[in-house]
Amino acid sequence: MRNRLLDRHNTNESSDYMSSTPGYENNSPIPATQSHSHTSNSIFKKKYQKLGIFVLTIIVGLLSLYMALNNDGYESVADNDSNAPTIYTPPSTIIADENRQDQDNQCSHHSSSVPWPNFTYLIRASSSGRLLTLDSGGITLAKPGDNRGSSIHWKCIEVKGWLHFQNAASGCFLGHKFWGDLTCSSRVAEGWERFTVRPLPEGGYYLSLTHFERLWKVGIKDGVLAKIWEGETGGFVNNGEGEGQVVVWEFTKV
Structure with missing residues (x-):
């Protein structure tokens, strides 16, 4: 009976010592500083993950906007080209005759x-x-x-x-x-x-x-x-x- 009382007394003293000793929290064998560092790292990781997702979302949005603007510009150019009037090129013989006539006119005024x-x-x-x-x-x-x-x-x-x-x-x-x-x-x-x-x-x-x-x-x-x-x-x-x-x-x- 006496031995049991001594064991219980020793157990209580150990518990009081662990609870009052720095570095022990909630009877955990991990020091308090290590637990706090682990928690801070987790918070930073979550923040970086959120920031990365936010940046990626912005990049995807900008790319989508850029592609949409390019498509609109291409369609407008295509529409303008389709509405452009047809240019008819005269036969080469007509151009040659006109050039020859211009040369003759120049020679008549400038014989030198x-x-x-x-x-x-x-x-x-x-x-x-x-x-x-x-x-x-x-x-x-x-x-x-x-x-x-x-x-x-x-x-x-x-x-x-x-x-x-x-x-x-x-x-x-x-x-x-x-x-x-x-x-x-x-x-x-x-x-x-x-x-x-x-x-x-x-x-x-x-x-x-x-x-x-x-x-x-x-x-x-x-x-x-x-x-x-x-x-x-x-x-x-x-x-x-x-x-x-x-x-x-x-x-x-x-």
Whole structure:
């Protein structure tokens, strides 16, 4: 009997000790800190799961909206295409005839060839029809009937981006003298033999020579062909073959 009382007393003391000792809860062998950590992990996992489901739902919704918008756009384009008027293409023979007619009209207004390197030309003053001619070392304008053979033939040559005109008879290059008069005496294409050719909207071309850092057009000065300052600043240019006027030229390939 006494032993039983002692055992019961010891059991009660053990129970009181476990309940009052930190780390023991509800007679559980697991410490309180471990139980609290396990609970926190479970809560975080649930939160992340909910967040993942929420994000996935948003992505699916956006994809559905994007697909719906694309389908609507495709259907609208298809409807517009179906309602578009039919474009009839004319036969190729009609196009060819129209192009040929346009070319004929252009040729009737602009009979000049385009000056191009390695081709030979007659250079004609458009207002009078007279030809640029080499005559005894001098440059003049002569009527087409005054046949001077190859002295009216000028070969276009390109050197360093500049155009040069070489007389077929003498082999010399068209250029200018110290005072600007045209001449044809140099056998080498250098600075005083450099030309530029500029087309006019109404047809024909300006011939220009270098004058220091500027370009002066070929015209009439003191009754002879020379580079002149007329039209240097742009705007209105006095074209013609009179004194102080700028000559408009045409090129006929031979």
